[in-house]
Amino acid sequence: MLNILILGLGQCGNRILDAINREAFGSGGTFAKYYSRQKFPASVKTIAINTAINDLKELSDTLAKDRMHVPHLHGVGANRIIGKRVFGENKEMIMGEIDKRGSFDLIFIITSTAGGSGSSFAPLLAKELKQTYTAPIISIAVLPFREEGSIFLQNTAFCLRELVEMDAGGVLLVDNQYLKKYAGDIKSAYDSINTTTARRILFLIEALNSEMLMVTDLGDLKTVMNGGIGVGTMGFYEASKESTIKSAILGSFKPSGLLFPANVYEDGARAMLVIKGNKKFLDLDLITKTVEELSREVGQVFKGVLIKKGRPKVLSLFTLNSVPELEKLYAIAADAIRFEMDKKEQSKKRLDDAFSHIEDLEPIY
Amino acid sequence: MNNDRILAMLVLLLLISTSPIAIAAEGDDDANVILDRELEVGSGVAIEQSIKIEVVEVKTDIIDCAKLRISSYQKPARVISIFQGDSPTEYETSSGTSMYIKVLSVYGDSVYLRVTGPEDWRVTNYYTVESEEEEETKEEAVTIPKLDITRTFDTTVSEPGQVIAVTIKIRNTGNGTATDIVLDESPIRGTYKEDCPTTIEDIAAGETKRASYTLKVVDAEPGTYELSPSILNYQSESGVSFSSESKTSVLEITAAEVLLPAIEVSIDPVDSIMACGDDFPMTVTIRNVGNATSGIVTIKSNLPPDVQVVSGEDDPVYESIEPGESEEYGVTLRTHGEGKHIIDVQAMWADGEAVDTIEFWAEKSGLEQYYIHILAAIPILLLLFWAMKRRKDYSY
Known part of the structure; x- marks a missing residue:
């Protein structure tokens, strides 16, 4: 354990x-x-x-x-x-x-x-x-x-x-x-x-x-996290009645299931997929085939299949080679920092100007 | 003198016409009539031998009266005038007994007297009074004995079986020798006299003699007895009879003390309501309230079937218990049955037995009664404690 x-x-x-x-x-x-x-x-x-x-x-x-x-x-x-x-x-x-x-x-x-x-x-x-x-x-x-x-x-x-x-x-x-x-x-x-x-x-x-039908483990996780720039996120998808296991796997990479906006297919470095559900819903061949397709686009994709009750649920975890959203965020942050610096300088200047009024003066009692 | 007689006759007629009423009135009196007759002047009457009433003189006037000389034993003679119509005149003897003299009618040389007094008093003699000159002559020649009698007991409180020494002291205070002295005493029921003399030797003037006997109380009922006086009947040397009596005596006879042990059993009160299964103590005290040491006293407890002795001395046996002493023992009991329980503790000894009883009510103990509730509450409490612990675990 x-x-x-x-x-x-x-x-x-x-x-x-x-x-x-x-x-x-x-x-x-x-x-x-x-x-x-x-x-x-x-x-x-x-x-x-x-x-x-x-x-x-x-x-x-x-x-x-x-x-x-x-x-x-x-x-x-x-x-x-x-x-x-x-x-x-x-x-x-x-x-x-x-x-x-x-x-x-x-x-x-x-x-x-x-x-x-x-x-x-x-x-x-x-x-x-x-x-x-x-x-x-x-x-x-x-x-x-x-x-x-x-x-x-x-x-x-x-x-x-x-x-x-x-x-x-x-x-x-x-x-x-x-x-x-x-x-x-x-x-x-x-x-x-x-x-x-x-x-x-x-x-x-x-x-x-857990013991898995198809195994992914801590070592795989480390490998995934070492991929790209070491920054990634997680996605998730729970299959509906009409869903196939393939659509569930792909759904976990969709923006709607991610915790951070990213394009896995363009920016993904390595990925891990954990599929959990009733065995009857889990077509291993289809899973393997889908993962292979993903690997061609994303890179290395580790997969694990966990047999549990219920409809298939898929967790995806991946690292990215580039993170455009972060770049945007840093640009905004830089602007904000500069803005703060300017504002602070201006404030200091205004304060200094105010102080300058009494520069040559001494208090008289 | 003739006028006086005429007046006396008129008064007599008047009295005759009214006397039935007076006599009737006196006749209505419940008192014992000792004398009811006419006595001539110069005559006398002896009552109970020692009381003498002599008619000295009668006077018929507006209110007639009679002059009477009265004497009795140990009391000198005195002359009294009693008017017709007066209330009876009281005369008290030396023994304290009273009699009453009333003049009903007065005639020329006689008077109609009525004397009332104690029920057993009777006229013992009628006689003619000799002239004073003759009496004085006789007094010089006749000697009269006079005996005083005193009776004493060595104890005035006695009980059945006891012997009382009685002493009779007789002293002749007269001037003549008393002869033919006879002692007369009324018997007391339930007693027996031993060596009681009935005759006493002659007692010379001034001489004192003592006689004694024993009075054994046999089966007289307890109580206070007033003994009638001892009576001495005697004669003078000239043959004249006299009588003397002692004072009455009081003798108290008490019940004989019986020596017996009497055992009492008492159980200290226990709670009136017990809980089934609980132990409770019972203390039993056996006390000898009698006046004799008991023999072996055996205790027997009668316990209900569902009451058992848990500890303590059950049914002890005591060799003896001194009067006024007590023994005590304690046992611890337990009952498992509900309802009313009665425990008897019986003490048996040679002369009898005594018993004391206690009652109590046994109920299911609170634990047993609320067993289900407690059982149900335990998991709830555990859950509550668990919840509280969890809350504490998660409180920061």
Whole structure:
């Protein structure tokens, strides 16, 4: 059984982690935690880390002992410089808490790239974990709404660069901007994004830890994540009555099923497909044939087939050679940074001008 | 003198016409009539031998009267005038007994007297009074004995079986020797006299003699007895009879004390309602409230079938229990049956037996009664505790 560590950093990471814990209870609803046990598909340890204690308090399905408050006022105020300093000051404590959970075969770091604690902690923590553990470290990086503000954009830009340059095990992107179209309001959008992300992570863990009809494993995952620029995302498709297994597989690469807007057929580097469902729906020949077709366009595609009840569900995970959407985001972020710099300079100049009025004067009493 | 006679006759006629009413009125009296007759002046009457009433003189005037000399034992003679129509005149003897004298009619040389008094008093003699000169002559020649009798008991409280020593002291305070002395005492039912003299030797003037006997109380009923006086009948040397009597005496006879043990059993009260299956203590006290030491006292407890002894000394046997002492033992009991239970503890000894009883009601214990509820509550509580623990686990 795989030993997996999932770390949720900052508010966003905490919430997705909480959603993972909630989903692990199954379909019991809000009260499941009072009478049920979490059924992780592997040996999963979770820790929610945050400098804002209120964010930790609002979690509902994560054990108190799995919530770690890094003391610094009530957060770092989206300031990555402060966040990095706080991490440095509490590194030993954080790593000590992680060490208590034992050894791991795979580590997930879930964080928003825009916030303070998560975006500043994630690269540094990934670095520490990389030095301490041999397990691949996959970062689930959540990109902000573009209109959330220039600080969030610049945080995203720098955080994402640091995560990629760390080369710890790959980055899977989740784009709030892209996913909010599936919900009416912001809160529903967040809940929906968190739950969707949580389910896909659990799906992936289940696939890695199960005996499969066609096998894909942790090694395959590492290979996929090393493909391209080490940045990718996940897609998902649940077959309907009319769907064939081929249409389900292809559906998992469609933009509507992705967590980040990407053209797999043009930009894909490597991919992994996990197909789960009743054996009667799973035509292995057709699966093999479809994967072969995909491989010709995408590159290497690993496949795993998991026999379970129900209609086929397909999880796709892939890395990209290029990420146009990220390029756009960085352009916007750069503009925003420049705009902020100009604005700050102008403000400083105006303030200096104001001060200049009293430059040769002294207070008289 | 003739005028006086005429006046007296008129008064007599008047009295005759009214006397039936008076006599009738007196006749209505319940008192014992000792004397009811006419006595001439110079005549006398002896009542109970020692009381003497002599008619000294009669006067017929507006209100007629008679002058009487009355004497009795140990009381000197005195002359009293009693008017016709007056209320009876009381005369008290030395023994404290009273009699009443009433003048009903007065005639020229006689008077009609009515004397009432104690029921057993009777006229013992009628006689003619000698002139004072003759008496004085006789007094010089005749000696008269006078005996005083005193009776004493060595105890005035006795019980059946006890012997009482009775002493009779007789002193002759007269100037002559008393002869033919006879002692007369009324018997007491349930007693027996031993060596009681009936005759006493002659007692010279100034001499004192004692006689004694024993009075054995045989089966007299307990109570207080007033003993009638001892009576001495005696004569002077000249043959004149006299009589004396002692004072009455009081003798209390009490019931004989019987020495017997008497055992009482008492069970300390237990709760009136018990829970089935619970132990409860029972303390039994056996006390000898009698006045004698008991022999072997055997205790026997009668327990209902569903009451059992859990611990303690059950049905002990005591060799003896001193008067006023008590023994105590305790047992712990338990019952498994519902309903009313009665426990008898019986103490048996040579002279009898005693028993005490307690009652109590046994009910199912709360645990048993609410067993189902408790059984149902346990998983609910466990779930609740689990939920609370889970909530705590997830509270930060």
